[in-house]
Amino acid sequence: MISFFQQYPEYWSDWFARLLLGARVSAELSLTGFALAAVLGALLAWAMKSPSVLLKRLAVFFIQGMRAVPLLALLLALYFTLPSLGLTLSGYWAGAIGLGLQGSAYVAEILRGGLDSLHRGQRESAIATGLTPLQAFTSVIFPQAIRGMLPPLLNAYVSILKDSSLCALIATDELMLAARAIASESFLPMHIFLLVGLFYFVIAFPLSLLSRVLEVRFSRGRKTIRG
Amino acid sequence: MVNLQAFLGLLPLLLKGAMNALQIALCTLVLASAGGLILAVLLTFSRSRLVHGAIACFIEWMRNVPALAHLFLIYFGLSYLGINLPAWLAAIVGLSLVGSAVLADTFRAGLQSLHVGQHEAGQAVGLHRLQILRYILLPQALRVALPAYANYVTQLIKDTSIASAIAVPEIMFLARNLVTSTFQTSLIYLAVMCIYAAMILPIGVGFIRLERHLRAAR
Numbered sequence: 450m451i452s453f454f455q456q457y458p459e460y461w462s463d464w465f466a467r468l469l470l471g472a473r474v475s476a477e478l479s480l481t482g483f484a485l486a487a488v489l490g491a492l493l494a495w496a497m498k499s500p501s502v503l504l505k506r507l508a509v510f511f512i513q514g515m516r517a518v519p520l521l522a523l524l525l526a527l528y529f530t531l532p533s534l535g536l537t538l539s540g541y542w543a544g545a546i547g548l549g550l551q552g553s554a555y556v557a558e559i560l561r562g563g564l565d566s567l568h569r570g571q572r573e574s575a576i577a578t579g580l581t582p583l584q585a586f587t588s589v590i591f592p593q594a595i596r597g598m599l600p601p602l603l604n605a606y607v608s609i610l611k612d613s614s615l616c617a618l619i620a621t622d623e624l625m626l627a628a629r630a631i632a633s634e635s636f637l638p639m640h641i642f643l644l645v646g647l648f649y650f651v652i653a654f655p656l657s658l659l660s661r662v663l664e665v666r667f668s669r670g671r672k673t674i675r676g
Numbered sequence: 677m678v679n680l681q682a683f684l685g686l687l688p689l690l691l692k693g694a695m696n697a698l699q700i701a702l703c704t705l706v707l708a709s710a711g712g713l714i715l716a717v718l719l720t721f722s723r724s725r726l727v728h729g730a731i732a733c734f735i736e737w738m739r740n741v742p743a744l745a746h747l748f749l750i751y752f753g754l755s756y757l758g759i760n761l762p763a764w765l766a767a768i769v770g771l772s773l774v775g776s777a778v779l780a781d782t783f784r785a786g787l788q789s790l791h792v793g794q795h796e797a798g799q800a801v802g803l804h805r806l807q808i809l810r811y812i813l814l815p816q817a818l819r820v821a822l823p824a825y826a827n828y829v830t831q832l833i834k835d836t837s838i839a840s841a842i843a844v845p846e847i848m849f850l851a852r853n854l855v856t857s858t859f860q861t862s863l864i865y866l867a868v869m870c871i872y873a874a875m876i877l878p879i880g881v882g883f884i885r886l887e888r889h890l891r892a893a894r
Contacts, residue, residue, distance in 0.1 A: 517873040517880075519834035521848055526865040529855065533862060607740065614742035618841055625744060638752035646741040646749065653740035 456640050464631055464644065471627030472648050478544055478623055479610040485549025486609065487602075490556025497561055508557070515554035520612050523547045528619040544616030544623075552609050559605060563598035564590065596667040603660035607653045614649070624648060682860055686867060689854065693847030694871050697836040700767055700846060704832060707772035712779025717809065719780065720787045731780070738777030743838050746770040751842040767839035771832065778828055786821030787813060819890055826883035830876050837872075847871060 457464075496508035515523075528543040538546065567590060575585035617625035628645035632638040715731050722728065738746070751766040761769065790813060798808035818825075840849035851868045855861050 513877070514873065516830070517876040518869045519837035519848070519872055521837040521840070522851075522865060522868050522872060525848075525852070526862075526869065530862040530865055611740075611742040614744045615838065617744070625742070628745075629748070632748075632752060637756065638748065639754070639756045642745055642749040642753050646737075646745045649741045649745060650737065654736060657736070657740055 453640075456637055457644075460635065460637075460640075464641070467627050467631060468624065468645060468648055471622070471624035472652070474541075474622055475610065475613050475624040476652065478541060478616060478621065479548065479606070479613040481545040482548025482552055482609050482613065483606050485545060486552025486556045486605070489549060489553035490560055493553060493557035494560035494564070497557065498564070512554040512557055515551050518551075520547060520551050521615050521618065523551060524615060524619050540616060540619045540621035543619055544613065544621045548609050548613060548616075551612070552605060555605050555608070556602070559598055559601045562601075563594040566597050567593055600660040600664040600667070603656050603663070607656050607660075610653055610656075611649065682858070683863060683867065686854055686858070686860065686864060689850050690847055690864075690867055690871055693845065693850035694875060696764075696844070697833070697839075697846040697848075698875065700764060700771070700836050700839060700844065701829075701833050703768045704771040704775055704836075705829065707768065708775025708779055708828075708832075711772060711776025712783050713814075715776060715780035716783035716787055719784050721805075735777040735780055738774050739781075743770065743774050743835055744841060746774060747838060747842050763839070763842045763844045766842060767836070767844050771835060771839075774835075775828065775832060779825070782821045782824040782828065783817065785824070786817035786819075789820050790816055822883065822887055822890070826880065826887075829883070830880055833876055833879070834872065 493508045493512060496504040499505060524544060524547040527538060527547050528540060531538055531543075571589055571593065572585055575589040576582065580589065613623060614625040616623055617629060620626065624645060628641050632641040635641065715735070718727055719731055747767060747770040750761065750770045751763060754761060754766070794812055794816070795808060798812045803811065836846055837848040839846055840852065843849060847868060851864050854864050858864070
């Protein structure tokens with residue numbers, strides 16, 4: 450047991466620097482993916498709320514499709530089939546777009562659920578007091594809805610961060626690929642994969658915790674408002 | 677553009693991969709459900725701080741680290757310690773560990789949504805603890821947990837694709853081999869996505885039916 454841990458100090462400076470570099474790419478990659486997911490998810494949520502039946506159907510079809518396909522299949526398809534159509538993406542961008550596409554389906558559901566959780570009267574009374582629909586959304590609907598949406602959105606980001614490890618399989622130079630490279634050089638896979646797990650954990654756990662704290666706080670706030 | 681002959685030639689191998697993926701998913705589902713249920717019951721009824729702490733650590737570690745890291749840890753890491761699991765078994769063990777953490781949360785939420793009176797009433801009529809759990813609490817808790825369980829099952833089928841990274845011959849792994857030998861890249865990945873959708877969508881519909889059926893039965 451002790452000899453197991455003795456390996457760490459020996460290689461620490463090399464491993465830590467390389468994994469840290471990978472972790473930075475992973476963080477950037479997952480944030481880019483999340484930003485894409487947020488924009489596309491907002492568009493999808495808007496499409497599902499729109500009066501046009503066609504838009505609604507298209508949005509639902511897209512969301513169901515994205516939820517039925519594994520991320521890995523999506524990533525490989527983006528990375529390997531787009532070049533034959535004349536569009537070559539780097540591993541990083543294929544990864545970010547794949548994460549964004551799949552994430553958007555989840556984000557859209559979160560946004561829609563958050564908006565649906567508010568009573569219809571909120572919007573109606575805002576409009577009745579003379580606000581335009583846009584004002585009603587930005588100053589009445591959104592500030593209330595965001596409280597319910599924030600915890601699941603944080604969880605969605607954590608999922609995207611974890612899923613970004615799959616981008617190693619399309620040769621994106623991120624945390625997991627760095628770990629695999631080190632593992633195959635050093636022949637110490639147990640050490641490396643424990644350490645890389647810890648790297649992911651250190652980023653993901655505080656966010657998961659924050660999500661839970663916010664959820665409790667927001668639901669408590671709501672109770673006092675309702676009396 | 678799409679060569680039908682080529683497509684039909686690829687299909688048997690991909691379908692064999694799909695069967696392998698479903699077998700892994702099924703084994704994982706059984707193990708993860710059992711593990712999740714045991715953890716949830718312990719979390720709900722144990723008063724020991726040690727038990728709570730250990731289970732919480734397990735759940736957080738499993739839920740905040742990518743499944744791929746767990747698979748590599750089990751497949752490559754354990755072989756370093758002299759335990760050589762075959763790839764398919766490593767995949768099942770890894771996915772089951774992650775799954776039992778996810779399902780522990782799901783089942784616990786279901787159990788804790790029940791009123792205390794359910795438990796007390798069971799005691800009052802003279803049932804012992806396991807009987808209360810088996811006949812009163814679990815049937816109700818599982819009903820509450822069903823939508824989240826359905827989500828887990830579909831997620832699990834998608835996650836079996838990760839096993840291709842440790843060379844388990846499931847659909848994704850076979851697809852990648854086919855791509856390198858036939859160069860029918862877009863055709864193969866399109867077929868793969870269709871096969872996954874064909875596995876997952878009916879399961880989603882089935883669970884919605886089941887939910888409706890259970891609600892009607894109440």
